Structures are given as C-alpha cells and as structure tokens.
Amino acid sequence: LSAELVDKCIGSRIHIVMKSDKEIVGTLLGFDDFVNMVLEDVTEFEITPEGRRITKLDQILLNGNNITMLVPGGEGPEV
C-alpha cells in the first residue's frame, strides 16, 4: 500500500523528510525496494538555521537509509 502511494507520485512533486533536520523537495523520477530515490530539480532545506541550501538539478540519488517521511505533493518549509 505504501509503495503504491509512492509509485503514484512518480512524475510529481514530493517532499522528503530525513531523520535529521533536513528536507528535500523535488520531482520524483523513481525509487527502489529500499526506497532510495531519484529526484530532479531538487531543493535542499536545512531546518534549524532556517535557510534554503542549494538548488540542485541534473538528478540526484537520495540514499533511503535516512529517510523518515515522504509527502506527496509537499512543498517543504518555504520561508
């Protein structure tokens, strides 16, 4: 059921919350059984200093080890 939900999200915006105070927002291109994720047009947010980090493009592979939550269509802490 959860894998289906993530699968429905492919091609649209997703917001990933890590175990640490870091969040990633991007377009979901794909994922695997371990929920490692390939994202595009990515913005990385650091929660405590409350500032946007880097806007990355050209696709990233996000290691699923540290992922805590996935929010389909989420925008993240856009201050």
Next chain:
Amino acid sequence: MASGGGGGSGGAGKMADKEKKKKESILDLSKYIDKTIRVKFQGGREASGVLKGFDPLLNLVLDGTIEYMRDPDDQYKLTEDTRQLGLVVCRGTSVVLICPQDGMEAIPNPFIQQQDG
C-alpha cells in the same frame, strides 16, 4: 543453552514452525486502521495521524498528519511545528514507537530526584 518452551508462558501463539520463518508481525496494525495514532521516529521526530495503511516492513500511510519536531527548548513540550498536509508515508526503518492517540496522557515526572547541592 536450552530455553524452556517457545518463549513465555500462557498466551496463544505457538511458534512450532521455526523453519518456515514467516514474516509475521508481532503487532496487529489492522486494529488501528482509521484511528489516530502517534508515531515516534529515530532522530526525535513525532507525528500523529490517521492510519490509512501499513505493510509488514512497518511503513505507514498516515492521513492528516501533524508532525512535531523537538527544538532545544522544546524538550517534549510538543510545539506544533506542523508541516504536513494530508497524506504521508512513514518509513518503517525509522519508526521506533506506535501508540494510539487516545491511550496516552501526560503525567508528572516520576523520575525527578532532588539534588542537594
């Protein structure tokens, strides 16, 4: 070391077939479906939401999730640092606690020790 009986006395579960190694969950989450539960994660995050789905790996699908984060001064004050809108998927690999939202209350700290300087 010979341990007596398949763990524990009384109780209904018989673990006779250890060879099969079935992926049985020790917690039946189906009784929490459509109920509000509280989830705690590694890293100190907490979330509450209505349980919509789950899998044997303990990934959870929560609806209407409220996420709380621990600031340095929060210290379990549960400030509402809400970030979620609607549906989230919680990774089972980082879940450490699941409990019903109803079945909990705040009590005074039973561990307080008076220290005489």
